[in-house]
Amino acid sequence: MYKLVLIRHGESTWNLENRFTGWTDVDLTPTGVAQAKQAGQLLKEAGYDFDIAYTSVLKRAVWTLWYALEEMSRTWLPVRHSWRLNERHYGALQGLNKADMAKQYGDEQVLIWRRSYDTPPPALEATDARCERSDRRYSAYNAEVPLTECLKDTVARVLPFWNETIAPSIKSGQRVLIAAHGNSIRALVKYLDNIADDAIVGVNIPNGIPLVYELDADLKPIKSYYLGDPAAAAAAAAAVAAQGKKA
């Protein structure tokens, strides 16, 4: 049996301001830092240890990983960054307020943009100042830098990294920690748990709470659970779901 741990980054400045973030590289808030440290403490107290960590190229996930590893005295672990673990690209919504968009377009439309499997938000123009195509960190992958993504697109770019890098690493016996984002984790959860396209709409990932997967020899889930208080994890996931509502 293998164990895999996934952590969504702690609260970011744009989570706090309730803005669509996507590939925008925003920082953690002090609460986000505390959540990341708490995640490391939880892992340490429960006796977890790791051999390698994977994260995105966005600093809210990178810092979450480092703060958690620092709590575990494991900042020396090898860390592999990949844009394939980035948050889902939010297209032209990046930077806009979720509740304001719900007021303008309705809760229903915002839910579709946030959680539907195959409807992407409106795309960014390639000439838009928010477009990441001129960002040096993506220069080697320019053709693949999206202008928007639905979850299906995110699954399609996360899975090659899972299949070619993370899964072989787990199967080789490495204990793996992944620090990523709400929707890149939803993409992995959808794949691992084989969740139907319409059921993934109801899945929300809370900030900074380690999500443990126990996997069989074929990396099929035996069970999965959040570390710590399950009611607190459920309440935090419900709060994420509510971010796209008018009130």
Ligand SMILES: O=C(O)[C@@H](CO)OP(=O)(O)O
């Ligand atoms: O804005 C985003 O990039 C994501 C995660 O913060 O938000 P949502 O939960 O609305 O998909």
